[in-house]
Amino acid sequence: MALVTEWVNVTDNISIIARESGEVWFKTRTGTKEGLDPFATPMTGVGAMGSTVGLLDGAINLGFATIENRLARPDLTLAGYIVALVGCYHTTVDSPRNLRRAASRFKELGRPEVATYLEERAREETGHDRLALKDLRALGVPAERLVANFVPEGIKPLCKRFDDLCIQDYPIGCIGYSYCLERIAALKQETDIEKVQAMCPDGVDVTRFLRAHSSLGSEAAHVEEAIDFVASLPANDRIRVVQETYESALIMAEGYNHELLKSEAEILKELEQALGEALPYGPSRGAVLGPRHERNSAIEAGT
Numbered sequence: 001m002a003l004v005t006e007w008v009n010v011t012d013n014i015s016i017i018a019r020e021s022g023e024v025w026f027k028t029r030t031g032t033k034e035g036l037d038p039f040a041t042p043m044t045g046v047g048a049m050g051s052t053v054g055l056l057d058g059a060i061n062l063g064f065a066t067i068e069n070r071l072a073r074p075d076l077t078l079a080g081y082i083v084a085l086v087g088c089y090h091t092t093v094d095s096p097r098n099l100r101r102a103a104s105r106f107k108e109l110g111r112p113e114v115a116t117y118l119e120e121r122a123r124e125e126t127g128h129d130r131l132a133l134k135d136l137r138a139l140g141v142p143a144e145r146l147v148a149n150f151v152p153e154g155i156k157p158l159c160k161r162f163d164d165l166c167i168q169d170y171p172i173g174c175i176g177y178s179y180c181l182e183r184i185a186a187l188k189q190e191t192d193i194e195k196v197q198a199m200c201p202d203g204v205d206v207t208r209f210l211r212a213h214s215s216l217g218s219e220a221a222h223v224e225e226a227i228d229f230v231a232s233l234p235a236n237d238r239i240r241v242v243q244e245t246y247e248s249a250l251i252m253a254e255g256y257n258h259e260l261l262k263s264e265a266e267i268l269k270e271l272e273q274a275l276g277e278a279l280p281y282g283p284s285r286g287a288v289l290g291p292r293h294e295r296n297s298a299i300e301a302g303t
């Protein structure tokens with residue numbers, strides 16, 4: 001049987017092309033003579049896991065590539081980690097409700113298989129916001145007050161994107177958004193978790209959220225399930241999911257970079273303003289534990 005080839009136009013002039021065998025190409029359409037480009041028209045065939053994952057991961061790489069050269073690479077600090085946990089709380093607290101809303105819309109649309117998938121996702125994600133709260137409490141931070149008063153600037157557009165996607169008339173894009181966040185979280189390794197834990201006193205566990213949203217937690221399985229499900233969707237749906245994965249990666253890359261570019265003094269000021277009191281921590285003194293940046297950073301949020 002011939003190998004499956006899939007393609008999606010993610011910008012006005014860039015297409016991602018992926019084969020079932022794992023090869024991925026980024027094709028610019030500029031200069032192609034009209035009528036000669038077989039990828040100019042939307043794909044209509046079936047998907048396959050090997051090609052679908054190529055499109056999805058290609059979309060994330062393309063989204064991050066737009067800011068790759070100006071990515072912030074600050075050192076990991078407790079204050080920065082606290083902000084990251086607040087971000088994690090906000091990107092997860094409404095996920096189950098949003099996913100259920102999208103699920104009920106797919107039920108109305110006569111797509112029970114999509115509804116069932118989203119309902120299952122909602123169940124899996126329930127309670128993940130509480131992991132972030134527990135980690136904040138373990139750090140001695142008044143967690144509820146902090147998250148009530150503070151949404152990191154760079155996280156706001158991400159939260160808004162998911163809210164908007166889930167209330168659309170045809171909310172298939174929410175699967176692309178979730179894939180983007182989960183795929184990036186699943187890149188985190190044990191060493192990323194150890195670096196965070198090393199900043200904290202022995203016996204204080206501040207990595208519940210991070211562990212659950214890493215290669216050690218359920219995230220790797222969620223990613224596999226998502227690829228399997230997206231590959232089973234009709235071509236039009238796969239196109240929209242991949243396009244939204246790209247849009248979400250762009251928003252995520254910009255947002256995280258915005259947060260990571262802040263100095264520790266700025267971060268502490270923001271946190272203290274939100275809390276109305278000083279943090280239990282002052283500026284870090286030599287707490288340099290390696291870079292926190294990019295897709296496998298220990299600091300980034302997941303779903």
Ligand SMILES: [Fe+2]
Nearest residue numbers: 182219222303
């Ligand atoms: Fe997940």
Ligand SMILES: [Fe+2]
Nearest residue numbers: 125128302303
């Ligand atoms: Fe989660």
